[in-house]
Amino acid sequence: MxxxxxxxxxxxxxxFTLAACGNAGKGSNIESTPEASSTPAEPGGSNAVNEEEGELLPEExxxxxxxxxxxxxxxxxxxxxxxxxxxxxxxxxxxxxxxxxxxxxxxxxxxxxxxxxxxxxxxxxxxxxxxxxxxxxxxxxxxxxxxxxxxxxxxxxxxxxxxxxxxxxxTYALLYNKKLVSAPPKTFDEVIAFSKTFNDPKKNKYTIMWELQQFYYDYAFLATNGGYMFGSNNTDKEDIGLNNEGAVEGAKFLASLKESLLPLNTGDITFDIKKGLFIEGSLAMDINGPWALADYRAAGIDLGVAPLPSISGNPMTSFSxxxxxxxxxxxxxxxxxxxxxxxxxxxxxxxxxxxxxxxxxxxxxxxxxxxxxxxxxxxxxxxxxxxxxPMPAIPQMASVWGPITAGIADIWDGGKDVKASLDNSVAQIKDAIASQ
Structure with missing residues (x-):
């Protein structure tokens, strides 16, 4: 034992240190039966572990x-x-x-x-x-x-x-149609520059899209500038970084893209709408994950994938x-x-x-x-x-989605003050966590 x-x-x-390790001894798990089990697993018997060889063997x-x-x-x-x-x-x-x-x-x-x-x-x-x-x-x-x-x-x-x-x-990355984009943009400044020659909302043509109503994607804009979900490597439920200085700057940049790139409301961009536009050639770039590849390949798109464009010199931080x-x-x-x-x-x-x-x-x-x-x-x-x-794994994460999604909608759809909207979302998240 x-x-x-x-x-x-x-x-x-x-x-904890995420360091490569040497050849330290391993622990036997013959008796690793949960105390909570009403029908505890039986030990594997005397031959379950070959002590001399340091080999784990299956139970008889x-x-x-x-x-x-x-x-x-x-x-x-x-x-x-x-x-x-x-x-x-x-x-x-x-x-x-x-x-x-x-x-x-x-x-x-x-x-x-x-x-x-x-x-x-x-x-x-x-x-x-x-x-x-x-x-x-x-x-x-x-x-x-x-x-x-x-x-x-x-x-x-x-x-x-x-x-x-x-x-x-x-994780998600930048998917692009090679027939429309000769080389993937490395910065969001390049995305905006490209949009001046491609974007035409009146004809339903758009440079880039992501699911705006999903904070899973919006998070990247807040995090790239220094926002975060929870402190201590996403384990401290008391430390919420969605309204700090970096998050506010990121949300301001996000809001600025409505005028230059996406004059639509958050609810107007669903997965299926975005997919349809991309397949018909009316959308040049799509922030999406590997789960979208099969449909795009089946549609015969000359598909490319690249890392997300940087913002202010910082690599864009996606959820994974x-x-x-x-x-x-x-x-x-x-x-x-x-x-x-x-x-x-x-x-x-x-x-x-x-x-x-x-x-x-x-x-x-x-x-x-x-x-x-x-x-x-x-x-x-x-x-x-x-x-x-990596997506936070603590149970309190369930309290985040609703309030922060509503806050982003206030900013994007309603044009409300960024700092006030994020402050309100974080306050709601804290109240929800406290009531658990």
């Missing part, structure tokens, strides 16, 4: 279930068969879309009905970890912390404890997400589950997922592979990811 907790402590320190008779979305089925089934061949542990896939998994695990986990390995976006880790639904990534924590992008490691960490095994990263594997805290087979989560998230597996599904690896070596470096679109998204902020 002493070795186990020492290993967990080492991982926590490594994740183990079989595991993984929840994963439909688009990942072929990848998971292929890797599951290889895992079974190597470890003798059967794996079954049940289709549950990633955003729904924490909600389902909340009830199914304690009831013994949840999958052993789950996959969800990192912004739900606070909810899952606080409820004791997932186990720490202790045995493979050192490798995970050193092999993956620091932003990705930070994203799957909660309260200085590493829980996740990063699968892929995502990290999909990661997690081990159900109520699993009967924690060793086998940790082995499978690791198996799915190695450099080789992340590259294979990229080849099969176009997911962007979190693994640092995988990103340098020629398969990635020679892919213009994936490389651009990853470059933008390096300038991103």
């Amino acid at each position: 002493m070795k186990k907790w020492l290993g967990v402590l080492i991982v926590c320190v490594l994740v 008779g183990a079989s595991i279930v993984i929840w994963e979305g439909k688009t990942q089925r072929k990848f998971v089934e292929a890797l599951a068969q290889e895992f079974t061949d190597q470890y003798g542990v059967p794996v079954k896939l049940e289709e549950v879309e990633n955003p729904d998994q924490v909600t389902k695990l909340t009830t199914d986990g304690p009831a013994g009905l949840g999958a052993d390995v789950v996959v969800f976006p990192h912004d739900q880790i606070g909810r899952a970890a606080s409820a004791g639904l997932v186990l720490p990534n202790d045995w493979f924590g050192e490798e995970t912390a050193s092999e993956n992008d620091p932003n990705a490691v930070s994203a799957v960490t909660f309260e200085d404890i590493l829980y996740g095994y990063p699968r892929s990263v995502e 997400g990290v999909q990661g594997y997690y081990v159900n805290a109520f699993t009967k087979y924690p060793n086998a589950s940790k082995l499978f989560a690791r198996f799915l998230s190695t450099k080789e597996s992340q590259l294979r997922n990229f080849e099969m599904n176009g997911t962007i690896p979190a693994n640092l070596e995988a990103v340098q592979d020629p398969k990635i470096q020679n892919d213009e679109i994936t490389k651009a998204f990853y470059e933008q990811f390096s300038h991103s902020t």
Whole structure:
């Protein structure tokens, strides 16, 4: 047990500093059963860990279930068969879309009905970890912390404890039609200059769009100049930086774009409206994510992707997400589950997922592979990811969206004072958090 907790402590320190680590000892997780479980998992037996070899072995008779979305089925089934061949542990896939998994695990986990390995976006880790639904990534924590992008490691960490095994990263970037834009603009000044030759709202032609009613995208304007969501690396709910000096300057710049680029109201720019304009050639540039690529490619667009244009010399800071594997805290087979989560998230597996599904690896070596470096679109998204902020994972984030979205609408649609509008939004956010 002493070795186990020492290993967990080492991982926590490594994740907190986001430093590459050496060859410190790993902690055994034979007894890593949640105290809250009414049906605690049985230890894997005397052969669960080969102490001399420092090797984690699956429990005797183990079989595991993984929840994963439909688009990942072929990848998971292929890797599951290889895992079974190597470890003798059967794996079954049940289709549950990633955003729904924490909600389902909340009830199914304690009831013994949840999958052993789950996959969800990192912004739900606070909810899952606080409820004791997932186990720490202790045995493979050192490798995970050193092999993956620091932003990705930070994203799957909660309260200085590493829980996740990063699968892929995502953020939004600048998508552009190469037939309309010969070279992507590197600054917003260049965007504005281009608009003078292209923009024609009366003919429904626009230079650039993003979903204005979604603060997920508007955040980039506030953050690039020094605004932030929460302090202490998005963990301090008492420190809200959406109305500081940088955020106000960013929001003022955002508001200025209505006259020069987008004389529309926030509700006029939906995902579908924007997509339609881009496909018909009436929109030159679109701030969007990899989720839009399939439709644009299917439409035959000569598509390019580049990092977001800088503002006042500062790289534009987008929100980002990290999909990661997690081990159900109520699993009967924690060793086998940790082995499978690791198996799915190695450099080789992340590259294979990229080849099969176009997911962007979190693994640092995988990103340098020629398969990635020679892919213009994936490389651009990853470059933008390096300038991103992982979506806050603390539960209080749910109190932010409504007030700040209303504040941006007041500024953009109503022309109201920027500082007063942001102050009002932050006050509402603080009241909502205090009432929780």
